[in-house]
Amino acid sequence: xKIERLIERIEGEATLLFERxxxxxxxxxxxxxxxxxxxxxxxxxxxxxDALAITPRVCGICGHAHLMAxxxxxxxxxxxxxxxxxxxxxxxTIRALTLALEMVQNHFxxxxxxxxxxxxxxxxxxxxxLLAVHRAASLCAKAIAHFAGQWPHTSYALPGGVMCDPTHxxxxxxxxxxxxxxxxxxxxxxxxxxxxxxQMSQVGELFECEGDLPALLRHFQRAGWERFGQSxxxxxxxxEHLLGPSGxxxxxxxxxxxxxxxxxxxxxxxQGYTNHAKPVRYKSDLYEAGPLARAMVxxxxxxxxxxxxxxxxxxxxxxxxVVEIAALLQRCRESIGVIDLxxxxxxxxxxxxxxxxxxxGRGTVEAARGSLIHSLRLRRGKILRYCIVTPTxxxxxxxxxxxxxxxxxxxxGLPDETAAEVVFRSFDVCSVCTTQ
Amino acid sequence: MTDKREAVKKLFTAKSxxxxxxxxxxxxxRLYAQCKKRIEALKTLEPFGNKLELQDLLSEEGVDRRDFxxxxxxxxxxxxxxxxxxxxxxxxxxxxxxxPVIWIxxxxxxxxxxxxxxxxxxxxxxxxxxxxxxEFQETLMAAAGHQAEAQLHDAVETFKGKYLLFVEGxxxxxxxxxxxxxxxxxxxxxxxxxxLSKDAAAIVAVGSCATFGGVPAAAPNPTGxxxxxxxxxxxxxxxxxxxxxNPANMVGVILHYVLTGQIPExxxxxxxxxxxxxxxxxxxERRAHFDAGEFVEEWGDEGAKNNFCLYKMGCxxxxxxxxxSIVRYNEGVNWPIGxxxxxxGCSEPDFWDxxxxxxxMADANIKAPxxxxxxxxxxxxxxxxxxxxxxxxxxxxxxxxAGKKSDEGEK
Numbered sequence: 061x062k063i064e065r066l067i068e069r070i071e072g073e074a075t076l077l078f079e080r081x082x083x084x085x086x087x088x089x090x091x092x093x094x095x096x097x098x099x100x101x102x103x104x105x106x107x108x109x110d111a112l113a114i115t116p117r118v119c120g121i122c123g124h125a126h127l128m129a130x131x132x133x134x135x136x137x138x139x140x141x142x143x144x145x146x147x148x149x150x151x152x153t154i155r156a157l158t159l160a161l162e163m164v165q166n167h168f169x170x171x172x173x174x175x176x177x178x179x180x181x182x183x184x185x186x187x188x189x190l191l192a193v194h195r196a197a198s199l200c201a202k203a204i205a206h207f208a209g210q211w212p213h214t215s216y217a218l219p220g221g222v223m224c225d226p227t228h229x230x231x232x233x234x235x236x237x238x239x240x241x242x243x244x245x246x247x248x249x250x251x252x253x254x255x256x257x258x259q260m261s262q263v264g265e266l267f268e269c270e271g272d273l274p275a276l277l278r279h280f281q282r283a284g285w286e287r288f289g290q291s292x293x294x295x296x297x298x299x300e301h302l303l304g305p306s307g308x309x310x311x312x313x314x315x316x317x318x319x320x321x322x323x324x325x326x327x328x329x330x331q332g333y334t335n336h337a338k339p340v341r342y343k344s345d346l347y348e349a350g351p352l353a354r355a356m357v358x359x360x361x362x363x364x365x366x367x368x369x370x371x372x373x374x375x376x377x378x379x380x381x382v383v384e385i386a387a388l389l390q391r392c393r394e395s396i397g398v399i400d401l402x403x404x405x406x407x408x409x410x411x412x413x414x415x416x417x418x419x420x421g422r423g424t425v426e427a428a429r430g431s432l433i434h435s436l437r438l439r440r441g442k443i444l445r446y447c448i449v450t451p452t453x454x455x456x457x458x459x460x461x462x463x464x465x466x467x468x469x470x471x472x473g474l475p476d477e478t479a480a481e482v483v484f485r486s487f488d489v490c491s492v493c494t495t496q
Numbered sequence: 497m498t499d500k501r502e503a504v505k506k507l508f509t510a511k512s513x514x515x516x517x518x519x520x521x522x523x524x525x526r527l528y529a530q531c532k533k534r535i536e537a538l539k540t541l542e543p544f545g546n547k548l549e550l551q552d553l554l555s556e557e558g559v560d561r562r563d564f565x566x567x568x569x570x571x572x573x574x575x576x577x578x579x580x581x582x583x584x585x586x587x588x589x590x591x592x593x594x595x596p597v598i599w600i601x602x603x604x605x606x607x608x609x610x611x612x613x614x615x616x617x618x619x620x621x622x623x624x625x626x627x628x629x630x631e632f633q634e635t636l637m638a639a640a641g642h643q644a645e646a647q648l649h650d651a652v653e654t655f656k657g658k659y660l661l662f663v664e665g666x667x668x669x670x671x672x673x674x675x676x677x678x679x680x681x682x683x684x685x686x687x688x689x690x691x692l693s694k695d696a697a698a699i700v701a702v703g704s705c706a707t708f709g710g711v712p713a714a715a716p717n718p719t720g721x722x723x724x725x726x727x728x729x730x731x732x733x734x735x736x737x738x739x740x741x742n743p744a745n746m747v748g749v750i751l752h753y754v755l756t757g758q759i760p761e762x763x764x765x766x767x768x769x770x771x772x773x774x775x776x777x778x779x780x781e782r783r784a785h786f787d788a789g790e791f792v793e794e795w796g797d798e799g800a801k802n803n804f805c806l807y808k809m810g811c812x813x814x815x816x817x818x819x820x821s822i823v824r825y826n827e828g829v830n831w832p833i834g835x836x837x838x839x840x841g842c843s844e845p846d847f848w849d850x851x852x853x854x855x856x857m858a859d860a861n862i863k864a865p866x867x868x869x870x871x872x873x874x875x876x877x878x879x880x881x882x883x884x885x886x887x888x889x890x891x892x893x894x895x896x897x898a899g900k901k902s903d904e905g906e907k
Binding site: 101208223334 | 676835
């Protein structure tokens with residue numbers, strides 16, 4: 061029996077097609093993304109630096125991550141051509157700070173706007189939390205705007221640094237915005253000081269706390285959902301990030317990653333639906349990307365313990381994303397203190413990209429939803445080819461019933477579509493970036 | 497080169513801000529009476545959907561009258577109305593929930609929704625989220641899937657002819673709409689837009705994609721992306737370009753409609769003049785440096801540290817019509833030029849292809865979007881200007897005039 065379910069309240073739209081067993085449980089689910097813009101094609105033949113204005117427009121939520129991936133890809137072009145691009149630690153810190161704030165706003169919104177409304181029977185003060193989440197997102201955007209001029213869609217970073225030259229006044233303002241974000245976190249998601257949250261190592265401690273996250277986890281437990289959403293138990297993190305190293309984890313066994321092993325395929329839909337999401341694999345295996353992957357590779361004690369108990373269930377995935385907010389905010393607070401305003405914001409690269417005959421480069425970044433790769437080929441500063449592999453491609457692309465994709469596998473065996481939708485959303489779906 | 501620079505300087509320092517901000521006492525008295533009548537009429541209506549009252553919400557949230565009046569005052573100024581309209585604007589904000597809004601997302605990145613849901617003003621989160629009657633918005637609403645489809649259907653039926661249709665995203669037309677379909681029926685974006693436009697009071701195209709095709713329409717336009725005004729005919733259309741569009745301008749359009757029952761005065765590209773009536777350059781905080789010939793010569797130089805003009809770094813402010821130099825972004829915190837990043841001209845058509853990132857305009861061989869920087873929006877907008885005297889109620893007249901915008905704009 062086939063059931064279609066249209067999934068909105070994400071960036072864009074997806075359709076889930078369920079095949080069900082006689083008792084109504086999910087036998088297989090196909091995920092279809094019907095929208096497409098053709099960003100990679102649009103980038104071809106344009107000036108290399110134009111990509112800095114175009115790629116942030118791939119996604120209205122993770123635009124800054126795309127900007128950073130482009131910048132790193134262009135900087136790697138310099139590297140590959142034998143020129144060293146110097147970046148001041150001030151510019152590095154500002155880039156990392158704004159990127160972290162973009163992730164924080166995403167996690168807040170995902171929890172309250174995307175995930176919670178789909179969980180049946182979970183009572184929360186929706187109006188109050190809606191206002192809190194909008195306030196949090198707005199504070200993040202303001203803090204980013206102090207450095208980047210605006211959010212969403214900023215283009216303030218470029219090979220060699222950043223364009224802004226903040227003063228002490230701006231740093232103080234950002235610091236105060238971050239403090240207010242910490243307060244919102246501590247009064248909504250998890251009623252405990254940030255430091256306590258990041259140092260927790262026992263699942264029991266988390267469950268005993270007050271706040272919307274522990275309440276949701278307890279709700280999952282009561283409903284008997286604590287093991288729902290388990291998938292391949294393989295995780296990937298393609299670049300170093302603020303909270304840890306790159307690497308892959310097979311269950312809890314860690315190994316390093318080599319970007320050459322990433323393969324992008326063609327979109328499929330066994331049922332013949334229009335689908336524009338390209339599948340992506342590492343050495344022909346499927347991996348999960350995102351906060352859970354980051355926590356597993358970074359050996360985050362609390363999430364590792366939760367994983368030991370519940371494996372890669374939706375509950376672990378949800379906790380990983382929320383706990384990451386605490387860690388990110390903590391790092392943001394520390395970052396402000398280490399910015400040395402006397403350092404240059406920008407150091408001019410030794411040559412112009414148009415002086416380099418032919419070169420290719422690749423930039424990776426950990427975005428809110430996981431690993432993002434931009435690769436490009438340039439000739440005399442013009443883009444010949446551009447390729448974007450987004451985090452949600454890892455999690456959501458279709459496999460087959462014998463070898464299902466990450467989110468697909470997580471939905472198999474669930475009792476009904478409602479549960480499947482919650483599990484699907486636990487991956488923080490993004491349709492606009494998946495299909496670009 | 498020096499001559500060229502001098503010529504450019506002369507061109508861009510010419511007096512260009514010629515939006516008629518004072519239309520005379522008679523005009524405003526008449527408009528005031530008309531708005532008063534309109535608001536009284538709206539007050540007699542039951543609020544659609546939500547029954548929340550603005551004043552209750554404001555006091556609940558600890559926003560005092562003074563803060564609210566500050567917002568009212570700023571908004572009245574933004575809408576280019578004289579200050580005696582302030583009490584009316586305040587009343588209009590209170591009856592915003594009498595005007596239903598349906599928001600659809602087509603070939604988009606959700607950036608405008610993102611910008612909108614954290615729109616500015618003191619606690620305007622409340623005003624927006626709680627007060628306007630957002631009958632349908634995929635990202636914000638609780639319903640999803642078939643339930644959402646049903647909700648959209650109900651909203652269209654209930655508010656036939658009354659709702660404002662906000663459109664985010666462009667419309668792919670290549671391969672019979674293959675690149676964008678919606679819902680279980682596989683309706684194409686074009687069909688979806690046409691169907692929902694039919695019963696709308698007016699259509700507000702939000703962001704560069706919905707207005708001029710945006711980044712999906714950049715060369716080689718792989719999906720055949722188009723803007724709303726290239727698809728929908730015979731309806732009043734208001735374009736709010738920029739990437740993302742400024743939330744203040746979206747709120748402004750709704751408020752203007754609540755206040756007057758009309759679409760605001762538009763320029764030749766159907767942009768509200770209150771927001772797009774002048775160039776970024778006209779009100780730029782770095783303008784004095786332009787006039788003094790003080791430029792940033794490369795990123796991070798002494799000029800950059802001293803906030804010199806970014807024109808030579810490729811800033812498109814002198815040819816971009818928008819109010820971001822006044823309204824700014826993210827609750828007025830900042831804007832691109834504030835952090836030393838030139839304007840990329842994102843509220844002008846085809847800027848992805850026309851304006852390179854870093855090349856100064858003088859070297860880029862580009863023409864101003866309206867045909868020449870010298871020509872003001874007023875000259876171009878004359879044809880459409882007359883349309884705004886006609887209320888949205890009289891669809892045919894307004895849209896017939898609006899439909900001619902491109903011909904009249906080129907004259």
